[in-house]
Amino acid sequence: MNTLKALNLGSKFLKKNNIETFNLDSELLLADVLNFSREKLLINLNYKIKKKKFDKFKKSLLRRKNNEPIAYILKKKEFWKHTFFVNKDVLIPRPETEIIIEELLEEIGLETSKYLLDVGTGSGCIIISILKERSNCAGTAIDISQKALNVAKYNAKIHQIQNKINFINIDIDKHIYNKYDFVLSNPPYINKFELNRLDSNVKSYEPHLALEAGVDGLNLIRKLILKSKILLKKRGKLIFEIGEKQVNKSKDLLLRNGFYINKICKDIYLKPRVIISTKL
Numbered sequence: 001m002n003t004l005k006a007l008n009l010g011s012k013f014l015k016k017n018n019i020e021t022f023n024l025d026s027e028l029l030l031a032d033v034l035n036f037s038r039e040k041l042l043i044n045l046n047y048k049i050k051k052k053k054f055d056k057f058k059k060s061l062l063r064r065k066n067n068e069p070i071a072y073i074l075k076k077k078e079f080w081k082h083t084f085f086v087n088k089d090v091l092i093p094r095p096e097t098e099i100i101i102e103e104l105l106e107e108i109g110l111e112t113s114k115y116l117l118d119v120g121t122g123s124g125c126i127i128i129s130i131l132k133e134r135s136n137c138a139g140t141a142i143d144i145s146q147k148a149l150n151v152a153k154y155n156a157k158i159h160q161i162q163n164k165i166n167f168i169n170i171d172i173d174k175h176i177y178n179k180y181d182f183v184l185s186n187p188p189y190i191n192k193f194e195l196n197r198l199d200s201n202v203k204s205y206e207p208h209l210a211l212e213a214g215v216d217g218l219n220l221i222r223k224l225i226l227k228s229k230i231l232l233k234k235r236g237k238l239i240f241e242i243g244e245k246q247v248n249k250s251k252d253l254l255l256r257n258g259f260y261i262n263k264i265c266k267d268i269y270l271k272p273r274v275i276i277s278t279k280l
């Protein structure tokens, strides 16, 4: 079996099973099995695949057919400028979360030294991306899930940033250290009714702890704002992601808790997705 034939078989199989990105997924899965880049795969269409590798490719195709996200099968996801290890214990990093990185890098000059808290670190993608670019900064990453924290620690090690992050397995409610310049978070913000309506690849595979936040989806956002009031230094900033319909309620909560709202950032669909606020 050569790569061209295997790719075509894979695409056809995924298409038949209603996977919309059938061509791309077939390429990514085969490239991964062969340990090739996608480019290398596409210029080696006559490469002869060993049986063991082809069997592995078939296993990956079966997982994808069942709607398992490609990032979990490949065990990696690109975020900002880096590749992060991911597994079913963590949310797959999303492009809209990169808004937090963009905004924070604007806030922190290259030589500045700041101390950050990442609440609900998951794969660690937020704090690691920032600390890779701001070598004088350091921070704490907390998560209620020990398994998620293990993934974040592993990513910090891969990206050689582990000495700059203090990892703590704790509920934001119980975290007490209070000297942060910035609190950052992409909290869970989906309400439990919406959760049932999510695509099956998200609902069935991604950790519910990373997605769901009570009846109105604001459970974690409420805790985050209340806690940040205590955890931030005066004039410290709270920067967090929200669901597209949560901007008014979040603004309200911030104002009632003594925050000034600096900016509401929109995603590429022009939906409000990140709020930057200052503790007064």
Ligand SMILES: C[S@@+](CC[C@H](N)C(=O)[O-])C[C@H]1O[C@@H](n2cnc3c(N)ncnc32)[C@H](O)[C@@H]1O
Pocket: 090, 091, 092, 093, 094, 097, 119, 120, 121, 122, 123, 124, 125, 126, 142, 143, 144, 145, 148, 170, 171, 172, 173, 186, 187, 188, 189, 209, 210, 211, 220
């Ligand atoms: C939406 S995920 C974000 C993961 C990662 N920061 C990202 O942007 O890809 C939310 C994370 O918050 C964690 N979490 C949920 N409730 C929490 C709580 N009460 N305290 C701390 N972390 C919590 C979950 O385990 C999950 O890893």
